[in-house]
Amino acid sequence: MSIQSVNDFVIRFANVNGSGSASANQMFARAVLRMGVPVAARNIFPSNIQGLPTWYEVRVTEAGWQGARGGTDFVVAMNPQTFDKDVNAVEPGGYVFYDSSRPVPASTFRADTTVIGMPLTEICNREYTDPRQRQLFKNIICVGALAALLDMGIGVVDALIAEQFAAKEKLIAANQKALHFGYDWARKNLACPIGLKIHRSSAVGNRIFVEGNAAAALGAVYGGATVLAWYPLTPSTSLAEAFASYCRKLRHDPATGEKRYAIVQAEDELASIGMVVGAAWNGARAFTATSGPGISLMQEFFGLAYYAEVPAVVFNVQRGGPSTGMPTRTQQSDLMACAYASHGDTKHVLLIPRDANEAFEFGALAFDLADRLQTPVFVMLDLDIGMNHALVPPLAWDDSRSLDRGKVMTFEDLESGKLFGRYLDVDGDGIPYRTYPGTHPTKGSFFTRGSSHDSMARYTEEGPPIAENIDRLLKKFATAATLVPAPVIERAARKARVGIIHFGSTGPAMDEAALELGRRGVAVDVMRLRGFPFVQAVKEFIDEHETVYVIEQNRDAQMRSMLMIELGADPVKLVPLLFYEGSPITARFIVEKIAALASPKQQKEKALS
Numbered sequence: 001m002s003i004q005s006v007n008d009f010v011i012r013f014a015n016v017n018g019s020g021s022a023s024a025n026q027m028f029a030r031a032v033l034r035m036g037v038p039v040a041a042r043n044i045f046p047s048n049i050q051g052l053p054t055w056y057e058v059r060v061t062e063a064g065w066q067g068a069r070g071g072t073d074f075v076v077a078m079n080p081q082t083f084d085k086d087v088n089a090v091e092p093g094g095y096v097f098y099d100s101s102r103p104v105p106a107s108t109f110r111a112d113t114t115v116i117g118m119p120l121t122e123i124c125n126r127e128y129t130d131p132r133q134r135q136l137f138k139n140i141i142c143v144g145a146l147a148a149l150l151d152m153g154i155g156v157v158d159a160l161i162a163e164q165f166a167a168k169e170k171l172i173a174a175n176q177k178a179l180h181f182g183y184d185w186a187r188k189n190l191a192c193p194i195g196l197k198i199h200r201s202s203a204v205g206n207r208i209f210v211e212g213n214a215a216a217a218l219g220a221v222y223g224g225a226t227v228l229a230w231y232p233l234t235p236s237t238s239l240a241e242a243f244a245s246y247c248r249k250l251r252h253d254p255a256t257g258e259k260r261y262a263i264v265q266a267e268d269e270l271a272s273i274g275m276v277v278g279a280a281w282n283g284a285r286a287f288t289a290t291s292g293p294g295i296s297l298m299q300e301f302f303g304l305a306y307y308a309e310v311p312a313v314v315f316n317v318q319r320g321g322p323s324t325g326m327p328t329r330t331q332q333s334d335l336m337a338c339a340y341a342s343h344g345d346t347k348h349v350l351l352i353p354r355d356a357n358e359a360f361e362f363g364a365l366a367f368d369l370a371d372r373l374q375t376p377v378f379v380m381l382d383l384d385i386g387m388n389h390a391l392v393p394p395l396a397w398d399d400s401r402s403l404d405r406g407k408v409m410t411f412e413d414l415e416s417g418k419l420f421g422r423y424l425d426v427d428g429d430g431i432p433y434r435t436y437p438g439t440h441p442t443k444g445s446f447f448t449r450g451s452s453h454d455s456m457a458r459y460t461e462e463g464p465p466i467a468e469n470i471d472r473l474l475k476k477f478a479t480a481a482t483l484v485p486a487p488v489i490e491r492a493a494r495k496a497r498v499g500i501i502h503f504g505s506t507g508p509a510m511d512e513a514a515l516e517l518g519r520r521g522v523a524v525d526v527m528r529l530r531g532f533p534f535v536q537a538v539k540e541f542i543d544e545h546e547t548v549y550v551i552e553q554n555r556d557a558q559m560r561s562m563l564m565i566e567l568g569a570d571p572v573k574l575v576p577l578l579f580y581e582g583s584p585i586t587a588r589f590i591v592e593k594i595a596a597l598a599s600p601k602q603q604k605e606k607a608l609s
Contacts, residue, residue, distance in 0.1 A: 002114050003093040004195040007037050007062035007203075009073040011146075011196075014086040016079050017046050017054040024139035025056040026389075027160055028146060033209055033391070034156045036201040038064040040508070042388050042584065047234065047327040053082045062203050066355065066390050067509030070586035074196055076142065084108065095194060097142075097149070116190060118145055123185070137178040144182025151193035154183045208394050212385035213289075215356035215395060216315055217242035219363020220287060221250060224403045225313070227286035229264045229275035234327040235383040236289040236317040243289075269294035273301040273312070280311045281448060283436040285367045285403075287313035292321045292334050295341070302376055303342025304450040306473070309423070309432065311370035311377075311406075314338075315363070318382040320582045329582030330383035332504055333554035338378040339532055339562060345470060347477050349377045349484060350532035354507030357392035358530075359385060362485070364397075372406040373480055374434060382553070384505040384584045407433040414443040422446040422457040423469055430476030477533055484531030487538060490514065496523040498598050499545035501538075503529040503559060506551050506585050513590035520591075522598050532562070539567045542574070549594060551577045553585055 003009065013028075015021035022043070029041045040059040046052035059069055074095040077086045083104075087096050092112045098104065100117030109115045120141060124134040140161075147154050158176055165171040186192055217239050220228075230240045244263050251261045262279075266272035272288045279286035290298070295316055305312045318334045320326030341348055349369060351362040362379055370377040407427075409420055414435070420443065423432050432455075435444035446457040454465035455472075502510045507528055514526050527541050542548050542563070550560040557576035563569045577593050579585040 001093055002095070002195045003073050003091065005073070006197045006199055007060055007201060009196045010057060010059045010069055010071060011074040011076065012072045012086070012089075013056040013058075013076045014079045014082055015054050015056070016081070017048070017052050019078075019139070020136045021054070021078070021139050022056065023164075024143050025058075027157065027164065028143050029056075029058045029389075030209070031143075031147075031152065031157045031160055032058065032060055032198055033204055034160065035152065035198060036204050037062060037198055038066075038203050038207075038391050040066045040068070040390065042068065042384070044583070045328050053079050060198060062201060064203060064391070065508065065512045065587070066392075067507075067512055068584040068586045069512075070588035076146070078142075087113070095196065097146070114194065116149065116194070118142075118186065118190065123181075127181070137174070140175050140178040141182035141185075144179040144184075145186035145190070147179075148183045148186035148192045149190060149194050149196075151197040151199065154179065204391065206394065207391045209389050209391050210356045210395075211238070211242075211387065211389050212353075212356040212359045212381060213239035213317065213387060214242040215392075216353075216359040216363040216379065216381060216386070218246055218395065219360040219365075220313070220315075220367070221246045222360075222397055223313075223364035223367035224285045225287050225367060226251075226261045227264075227276070227279040227284045228262075228288070229266050229272040229279070229286065230288050230290070231266050231269045231272050231294065233269070233291050233294050235319055235387045236291050236294075236315065238387065239289040239315055239317060239381075269297040270301070273298040273314070276312050276314075277301055277305050277310050280305075280370070281437075285311075285313075285371070287315060287367075289315040289317065291317050291319050291327075292337070293324065295334055295337050299342045302348070303344060303346060305376045306342065306346045306348065307344075308448045308450050309374040309434070310448070311367075311374055313366045313370050313377050313379065315379045315381060317386040318380065320580075326582045328383070330505070330584055331553050331580055331582065332380075332382055332506075333556075333558065333580070335380070335554070335558040335562065338380065341376075341378075347474075347533070349373065349375060349477075349480050350380050351377065351484065352380045352503045352530055352532070353385065354504060354528065354530075355385060355392050356390050357395060360395045362530075365485070368404040369480070369483055372404050372483065373431060373476060374406060375476070375480075380504060382505050390508075407431055409433050409435050409439065409444055411440050414440045420444050420446075421455045423453060423472070424455040425472050425475070428475075429479045430472050430474070431479060432472075481533040481535050484533065484535075486535060487530055487541075488528045489537075489541065490526045490528075492523040492525055493518065494523050496525045497546040498522075498524045498594075499541060499548040500524050500526045500551060500594070501529060501541070501548055501559070501563070502526070502551040504553075506553065509585050509587045509590060510551065512587035513594070516587065516591045517594060517598075520595055522595055524594065524598070529559070534563070534566055538563070539569070542567065542569050546573070547575055547598075548573055549575050549577045549597070551579075551585070551590065553579050555580045 042057045044055040077098045097116045099120040101119040101121035247261045276286040320329040353359045366377045
């Protein structure tokens with residue numbers, strides 16, 4: 001029996017990279033949003049420029065879930081290279097839409113799916129003479145057919161075309177003609193509508209559809225960043241490009257047109273982080289955007305910034321590793337590379353957003369923390385957040401908020417005779433005072449040392465002052481635990497002996513999984529980590545549960561290792577639940593794994609109650 005569902009299904013577009021399908025696929029997703037129905041959209045693309053398979057998944061979800069569900073209910077199978085794989089991936093009772101211009105053996109299709117053929121290539125060859133037009137309008141004709149099959153109507157897509165091509169008015173009529181052609185052809189020749197339908201709703205509510213990298217870049221603007229030094233690296237490039245775009249709009253003197261920012265595309269990642277450290281030492285709020293391979297190259301400068309105590313912000317949009325790995329796939333595999341970056345004893349602050357909204361919030365917060373703590377701060381995004389659009393609450397900003405520059409001695413402070421020791425712990429929180437270059441003509445100067453030094457910034461090889469300084473850095477790290485975002489805890493309806501710890505882009509899938517586990521009678525308490533160092537509440541959460549599943553998108557259970565290192569957590573109690581195939585973790589995966597593992601414990605609880 002065919003799947004019957006309104007506003008709750010997954011449709012996947014299977015295309016060839018470089019075929020012009022991306023624009024049409026995104027138009028479909030936006031059309032669903034305009035109808036008031038939430039979507040979760042994900043672009044799955046190759047790391048080459050053209051020719052390899054690409055997929056665009058749209059989860060239509062009245063409930064508003066933003067995580068990947070797993071499975072496909074309707075596939076638009078347009079890529080001969082992956083056709084068999086795409087057809088076989090459809091759920092039982094699902095639908096296969098394909099270009100029937102060339103005969104496809106009936107044996108290719110499964111008996112438990114509904115097959116819908118439309119001769120798209122044949123139609124386009126007849127209607128258009130230009131080869132490029134044939135390909136581009138084929139995508140729009142396809143969207144028109146989908147609007148008929150899914151009972152969407154066509155008005156909302158018409159309006160989107162008018163908006164999208166407003167600057168190129170000549171293209172509006174041609175695209176609308178192709179759209180209507182596909183819609184009318186499907187209504188006349190296909191069984192419309194099918195069992196999957198999209199009907200108007202009001203479930204989107206007060207939310208925006210935004211890419212994570214763009215939100216993070218805007219957070220950097222609001223956080224006061226004026227210097228970006230970077231080297232192009234997927235999937236972080238669009239973050240740097242978005243920052244440049246926002247700066248062109250927001251960071252020019254309205255009277256003179258003068259730029260109030262500096263953006264440098266360096267010759268490599270090592271040079272870019274060196275520029276960031278130099279700019280920050282001079283008092284600018286500076287950052288770089290990179291991914292795992294860049295993190296590997298930047299290690300020496302991370303150590304310098306940590307030990308010399310220079311602020312810096314690093315947006316790490318994580319991808320699949322190791323080495324070159326999977327540039328266009330997602331993982332959470334740089335945790336330890338960032339938390340303990342560089343040689344020697346180092347510990348760095350991590351901010352871990354779950355979506356575009358927190359990418360904006362933490363993107364701004366990172367600059368305050370870097371200045372307050374005088375240390376590098378890493379914003380740990382990943383490709384799933386960074387390069388996909390998500391439906392999130394509007395980005396909020398308090399206009400009364402001022403930048404926190406931390407402990408900076410002024411000319412007046414120095415002139416009044418206040419004691420200045422660059423690495424002197426005056427307040428007992430491990431954070432010394434600093435000065436900006438040129439603050440005073442004779443006072444407040446110091447050597448910025450990556451070599452061993454005492455509290456007055458003097459070079460030394462004496463053991464006690466070196467140990468004292470390194471211990472002070474640990475004290476500063478403890479202070480950081482009071483400043484990073486606190487974890488978020490969701491409690492089960494009844495007392496749970498099982499806990500779950502997760503973080504970052506796992507959040508949306510975990511929200512849905514937790515609800516489903518509750519429906520199945522599996523009681524779990526859930527903690528979402530948002531920052532490192534860990535606060536005491538994390539240890540307490542672990543201690544109060546018999547078993548704690550640590551969900552991560554990496555092979556080596558890196559967050560679990562950090563919990564053991566930092567909190568002395570019992571490794572037997574911390575059970576890793578790992579997913580690292582490169583695609584986003586799904587609610588189905590989490591539910592199936594935890595339900596199977598927790599079931600014996602739950603049965604024991606019921607027997608005892």
